[in-house]
Amino acid sequence: MKRSWVLSIIAINLIALIALVFVFPHLMISPGPVIPAHAEIATDCFACHRQLRGASPDRCQTCHVVNDIGIHTTKGITIPKDKPTVAFHQQLLEQNCVACHSDHVGPKLTQHSRKPFSHALIKMDVRNHCTSCHAKPKNNFHQQIQSDCQQCHSVNQWQPSTFHHDPFFLLDGDHNAACATCHVDNDLSHYTCFGCHEHTPANIRTEHAEEGIHNIDNCVQCHRSADDKESEAREGGEGDDD
């Protein structure tokens, strides 16, 4: 008799708990709260999940039309932006939303299952056309460059660039200075060697006049490093090479 009472109480509690699963699924079985923008569908698990299949990109795309992502909201309102909208999601090789996004952002497991952004996810023709997504830096140097960004930068990281300064001028010793010392106002298309106290137009002019050199503005024409012997060899052997 006593045992049947215990069993009955436990059974009633279990039935109540199972009922709560259906009433409050976002608390009882969800691995964490959904993102605030999805608060409206927090109790409707099947808005995103398919039975036995997990979260499905098809269900995401019933609200998030791929062609509208970043341009219009799911309610059709145009998204105001300061900068021109970049067509990014539209250019992905595979429209698998859950490969990168998770609605339950709290648990470490769902954090780990998300892939970081990779340029390899983008279609080939867009992948090599950097300015379709990235704006050019606004400094003078980059504004005048028309060639492929990947000559100096990789898709793994923008900085440091793969550009090598050494063939133009070796930045060693005292010459390992801030860019603006030589490239005034960060204008990388021009340089001057008179940005530091060591080289002044007066002393350079005097020194070079003895050698019959009067153009003292384009130093790297002869000096590709601070090594005097190297520059003498250049003057004596190759002459002007620019």
Added chain:
Amino acid sequence: MLSREVLPFYASLAALALLSLAFDALLHIVDRVWIGRYLGIAGTLLIIFSFGYSLRKRRLIKSGTTVRWLRLHEHLAWAGALLILVHAGIHFNAILGWLAVWAMLINVGSGLTGKYLLERARKRLETERQMLRDEGLTAEQLEERLYLDSLTFDVVKQWRSVHFPITLAFAVLALAHIISIFIFWGWK
């Protein structure tokens, strides 16, 4: 009694807690938290297999002795609980999963209590038999001993009536958790 009966009881619980914390910490340190997800499956299988004892006791299976199945039940259920604790981790996510874990812990505590009670009953019975064999007892003494024995067995019997509903609660909650995972998880 303290070193032979009480300490092993607490040592089993403490080892379960410490080992699960250590394994969980290890998975986090080596950044392999995902392994914990699958330890839940392994732990569940161990616990299911440990129920062989209940089947043997009810003569639904014939192989092996009941005592051997009892030892297997104790060890497999303990190991299964360890894997499931690592699987659960110290995360406060879904309530249903947490309820299942707490039901399992209560179940483990209940199981260890039963082991302790059964061991005491067995030892008492052994002592009584030995005394009956070696010493001549008066009827009054014998009655007293038998009365104590019956009390001991009553405690075990009462414990069984508690252990079963706890196990039932654990089984239902764990099953609900497993079904919800099967429904919502993407097995890819």
